[in-house]
Amino acid sequence: MQLYSSSRVRSESYKVVRQRKWKPPNPGEYKTNSDGAMFTKSDEVGLGVVVRDSNGLVGAAMAEKIKQPHSVECLEMLAARRAMIFVKEIGLQESHFEGDSEVVIKQLQRDGSLFSSTGHLARDTLSHVSSLRSFSFAHMVRQYNAVVHTLI
Template identity: 55%
Template sequence: MFNESEEAGIGVVVRDSSGQVIAALAEKVAKPCNSELLELLAARRAIFFSTEIGIHQPIFEGDSETIMKALQRRTLFSSSFGNLVQETLFHASSFRSFSFSHTLRKGNVVAHALVQRARLSFPLLVWMEYVPPDINMFVSADLAVH
């Protein structure tokens, strides 16, 4: 979330099985009430983006343990987020298979760099088979953690 405005950012990176970047996205959104809701919105956006680019068996990683566990267990962990969890899982069910996995924040640096890129950019930026040089330096760091 951006402290200086009523906006927040979402960063999504899509990799193939060898870790190569297939696509990336940086998007500005209205600032939600808390960081857990932002993480849930990011997971939902990752699902939509994966569908848009034709991914069929995604593995979604996020660094919010609470959100990833709720999606893994298919539980409605709070009444305020329950409908959004349910909607997110509904959209994910369109894939042949899918899973959710918690990763440490240091294993998610590309997504966080994309969030910072969203702060300085248009509402939505998408890259296919490429990430900008200022983001690319984080790709290797993520791969080293996995």
């Protein structure tokens, strides 16, 4: 995988941009989408992650089940955290992260500084991307995060 070289990127604005459809990253870059899903008949939830290149081709994907957390917000933050860990596991040094939870994206953009029940998870999640050369966060409208939904 060829990666682009750039300085560390983080959205400085707290305004969340809602993407209406998935757009590929620039050539040589990667986008990582994540999502969580609750299963009504068990005490488990699913976490899904998909990494795609500038052609929209899936370079890596993963899904796993974990014990159900205390809230949907917590589930979405755990999915974002798993995405960041997965990016490091597959050896990427840069990625644009997208998710369909506006609350989670706002927390990550603000360095986890929002006071909420998932603030500690947001800070832990950010610790996983601190070693990356470049990263960014964007909110993706739920229906355009569908590629991840097929995994979980």
